[in-house]
Amino acid sequence: MSEHISLPTSFDLSGSNIAEKWKLFKQRFDIYLMASNQQTCEEKRKVALMLHCLGSEILPVYNSFEFNKVNDAAKYNAVINKFDEYFIPKKNIVYEQHMLFTRDQKTGESIDEYVKELRLLAASCEFGELIDTLIRGRLIYGLIDNKIKERLLKEGNIGLEKVLDVCRSDEVVRKQMSARNNGTNNCNVEEIQKFKKYDHQTQRGKQIEESKGKYNCNKDVKIINNCKRCGRNHKINNCPAYGKMCNKYEKLNHFAKQCRSTKSESEINEIEEEEFCIGVVSENKNSNSDKDWIVKLRTNGTEIRYKIDTGAQGNVLPSEILKRINPQVLIEPTKAKLSAYDGNNIEVLGKCKLDIEMGNGNKRSCEFYVVNAQVDKKKAILGLQDSVKFGIVKRLLETDENYENLNITKEFDHVFEGVGCREGNYEIKLKDNFVPIACASRKIPFSLEEPLKKELNKLCDLQIIEKVEEFTEWVHPIVIA
Numbered sequence: 001m002s003e004h005i006s007l008p009t010s011f012d013l014s015g016s017n018i019a020e021k022w023k024l025f026k027q028r029f030d031i032y033l034m035a036s037n038q039q040t041c042e043e044k045r046k047v048a049l050m051l052h053c054l055g056s057e058i059l060p061v062y063n064s065f066e067f068n069k070v071n072d073a074a075k076y077n078a079v080i081n082k083f084d085e086y087f088i089p090k091k092n093i094v095y096e097q098h099m100l101f102t103r104d105q106k107t108g109e110s111i112d113e114y115v116k117e118l119r120l121l122a123a124s125c126e127f128g129e130l131i132d133t134l135i136r137g138r139l140i141y142g143l144i145d146n147k148i149k150e151r152l153l154k155e156g157n158i159g160l161e162k163v164l165d166v167c168r169s170d171e172v173v174r175k176q177m178s179a180r181n182n183g184t185n186n187c188n189v190e191e192i193q194k195f196k197k198y199d200h201q202t203q204r205g206k207q208i209e210e211s212k213g214k215y216n217c218n219k220d221v222k223i224i225n226n227c228k229r230c231g232r233n234h235k236i237n238n239c240p241a242y243g244k245m246c247n248k249y250e251k252l253n254h255f256a257k258q259c260r261s262t263k264s265e266s267e268i269n270e271i272e273e274e275e276f277c278i279g280v281v282s283e284n285k286n287s288n289s290d291k292d293w294i295v296k297l298r299t300n301g302t303e304i305r306y307k308i309d310t311g312a313q314g315n316v317l318p319s320e321i322l323k324r325i326n327p328q329v330l331i332e333p334t335k336a337k338l339s340a341y342d343g344n345n346i347e348v349l350g351k352c353k354l355d356i357e358m359g360n361g362n363k364r365s366c367e368f369y370v371v372n373a374q375v376d377k378k379k380a381i382l383g384l385q386d387s388v389k390f391g392i393v394k395r396l397l398e399t400d401e402n403y404e405n406l407n408i409t410k411e412f413d414h415v416f417e418g419v420g421c422r423e424g425n426y427e428i429k430l431k432d433n434f435v436p437i438a439c440a441s442r443k444i445p446f447s448l449e450e451p452l453k454k455e456l457n458k459l460c461d462l463q464i465i466e467k468v469e470e471f472t473e474w475v476h477p478i479v480i481a
Contacts, residue, residue, distance in 0.1 A: 005036045010055035022087035026080070029053060046076040061086060096124045100134075104142040111167040115139060136160040145170070229254040294379070295392060298357045300325050305379055308392055312383040314338070317368040319349060321380055329354070331370055338369060347372045358390060419462055436473035448480055 008028040012021060029050055033039050038046070051062060065073070065082045072078040100121040105114045118135050127134055140163060143149045148170050152163055222236040230241035241255050248256040293308040302325045316338065322329060331350035338346040349370045357363040366386050387393040409416050444452060459465045 005032065007049075008032055008053045010053065011058055013057055019088045022083065025054070043076045044074045047074055047079050050076070050079070091124060091126075093126055096121065100125055101138060103138065105144045107144065111164065111171055114142070115164065132160045136163055139163060139167075143167070227258075229258055231255065231258050295382070297382075299354050299380075300329075302326075306382040307379045308387050309381050310384045310387065310393055312381050313385070314383045315366055315368045315386060316346075316381040316383075317352075317354075317370050318380065319370055319372060322352070322368075322370055325354065334369070336369060338371065356386075356390075362390060364389065419464065438473065438475040439477050441475075442477045442479075444480070452478075452480060 008025065011025050015021075032053075033046070033049075038049070051059065054062075061083075062079070065079075065086075067073050067078060067082070100118065103118060103121060105111075115135070118138055122131050122135055125131075125134075136159070139160070140149060140152050143152075148167060152158065152166060155162075223233060224236055224239075225233050227234060227239055227241075229239050232240065234240065239253075241258070242253055244255065245252055246254055246256050246259050246261075248259045249261045251259070251261060295306050295308060296303050297306055298304075304321060304325065314336075322331075329352050331352050334348060334351045336348060336351070338348055349372060351367055351369050353365055353367050355363060356366050364386070366382075368380070382390075382392070384393065388395065456465070460467055
């Protein structure tokens, strides 16, 4: 019978994990002895068969063994023990347990494959009767699917076999659902024809590639994330910005927040026009007109009454006055905004340029913002800038008051001595729905810490401030000037 059973293959010393290869060889050789009915043969024959199966590369290893007794070289168990000492290194139990407790399920790894790896790692950890309990804990903790992990943790006291049944059932269901979805959502990719469409509306000559054909499968619908034209997530060829005009530079097929255009020199003056503040654009009938600063200036040959308003940042002209000057004057569009000091916006019809001439022959071309007829129809407003250029308003930067001659400090010296105090107690009244505020303290430069400490101590000595060491709802930072 032994003649018809092939011998185990020779032992391979190449590669890594020699210890596992040696364990597998011993198992295969024991199976051969049992199958060939040679378990009871002589010790010398077993050793000879094993050395023959191991191959010529292992003979030098066998010859290097030193046995306690000379006859041990022909004893099967003694030779096996020597090979175990040679091929199997000394165990590091802590390391073996660390490898088990850090082994998580890998992507695409089935539950049976994962448990198999855990059992191989646990075999060298010397857990004894606790091996199934520890494998169960590592299995649950290392699962990729958090839903199954949560379900198993809710079960409480559950055995390893029950855990495996739940995981296998879930694995089977997921495979069946995946196969079903693939069957119903199977698309013939070859029927999708790509063509290039020229985007005429962008006028950039950019070609975009689109898909055409039978593309109705929900699974294969392509989604564009953070679209460069609208900034949103949407299906391909379904951009909400398509055909829309940018409010920033009035260009097509994108929103203003996604606009990447830059300002040209011709656009800078128009786009960067800010909101102008106009002091007064209407006349109060109850006010004293003598207090208003009114000047008469010839504008395009017509005498116009202007109110000098140093609080106005631009020149304002009611449309009724412009019609009296020249109805044919071209009014250019503008994006500038006018607002009064009370915050109300003033409707701007546009802007125009008019020639203003003073009595001394000074003549300038000034820009006016034309407003509707609801404002004062009798007066135009000449703003600060042109009022200064015409010499109507002059900026005074210095005063000539000589404070030394006033001798205020000498005449009222009692006011400037000591700390000013008010007699009696002052009560600070707060609103009923007040909310205390505790501000964060500001950082004090190191060079100012000592001067600040002296000043605070001085204020405490003068009883201007009081040191508080308990909790308080009101905290305000100090400002060092």
